[in-house]
Amino acid sequence: MHKHRKSTTVLTGLIVAAVMAGAYVLGRSDERAGRPFSLANPAQAADAPSLSPVMARDRDFYAPNSEDLRPDEMRLIACGTGMPTARPKQAASCWLLELGNGDKFIFDVGTGSNERIAAMQIPYNYLDKVFLSHLHTDHFGDLDALFISGALAGRQKPLRVWGPGGDKPERGTKYALDHLFKALTWDIDGRAGITDPRGYQPFEVTEFDYKGVNEIVYQENGVTIRSIPAIHPWTAR
Numbered sequence: 152m153h154k155h156r157k158s159t160t161v162l163t164g165l166i167v168a169a170v171m172a173g174a175y176v177l178g179r180s181d182e183r184a185g186r187p188f189s190l191a192n193p194a195q196a197a198d199a200p201s202l203s204p205v206m207a208r209d210r211d212f213y214a215p216n217s218e219d220l221r222p223d224e225m226r227l228i229a230c231g232t233g234m235p236t237a238r239p240k241q242a243a244s245c246w247l248l249e250l251g252n253g254d255k256f257i258f259d260v261g262t263g264s265n266e267r268i269a270a271m272q273i274p275y276n277y278l279d280k281v282f283l284s285h286l287h288t289d290h291f292g293d294l295d296a297l298f299i300s301g302a303l304a305g306r307q308k309p310l311r312v313w314g315p316g317g318d319k320p321e322r323g324t325k326y327a328l329d330h331l332f333k334a335l336t337w338d339i340d341g342r343a344g345i346t347d348p349r350g351y352q353p354f355e356v357t358e359f360d361y362k363g364v365n366e367i368v369y370q371e372n373g374v375t376i377r378s379i380p381a382i383h384p385w386t387a388r
């Protein structure tokens with residue numbers, strides 16, 4: 152296999168990143184239907200079969216950004232599974248769902264999870280749709296960080312957020328995010344004229360009935376997302 156790879160591997164679309172040990176390269180193999188791999192040194196690749204263990208297809212575990220999705224597949228990444236109490240190795244609730252058609256959805260963005268989303272290295276223009284289960288901080292405590300850092304890192308559109316209404320407006324998602332946006336006034340004003348303003352527009356909030364069962368929350372581009380009430384001591388989904 153190594154000998155065959157030596158003669159036919161073609162690197163295209165190279166992404167070069169400086170790493171402590173030197174330059175690492177991500178590329179594609181035309182003979183393997185676009186499955187990504189990495190080589191420690193492209194100049195030595197043809198003569199270095201010992202580098203094969205770093206190639207994604209030789210691993211027996213999934214590493215982020217190392218596996219393509221087919222059009223009929225989806226990938227759910229647990230960016231956070233923790234609680235409101237901060238833990239260095241476990242962010243609060245956050246799930247990134249990637250569909251083979253290119254759609255990406257974030258379900259919850261709990262405290263600490265923005266760092267994990269950033270680690271996926273997905274361009275922020277693709278991360279503009281957030282669904283909140285309810286308004287506890289372990290489910291939306293990093294929304295401000297995603298909002299600001301995402302715009303700063305290249306999101307050129309408003310952040311769209313779907314979340315539950317409440318038994319009164321003050322307990323709904325729109326109220327919470329209107330006020331969160333106001334709380335960021337100093338931050339946003341300080342970036343005026345310095346950074347692209349398109350990502351700093353107010354949240355585009357869509358509320359749904361927190362008591363509804365199997366309600367269609369989202370339906371675009373052939374994708375339907377429904378909600379059910381959460382088992383929770385407060386008004387939530």
Ligand SMILES: [Zn+2]
Pocket residue numbers: 285287383
């Ligand atoms: Zn909760």
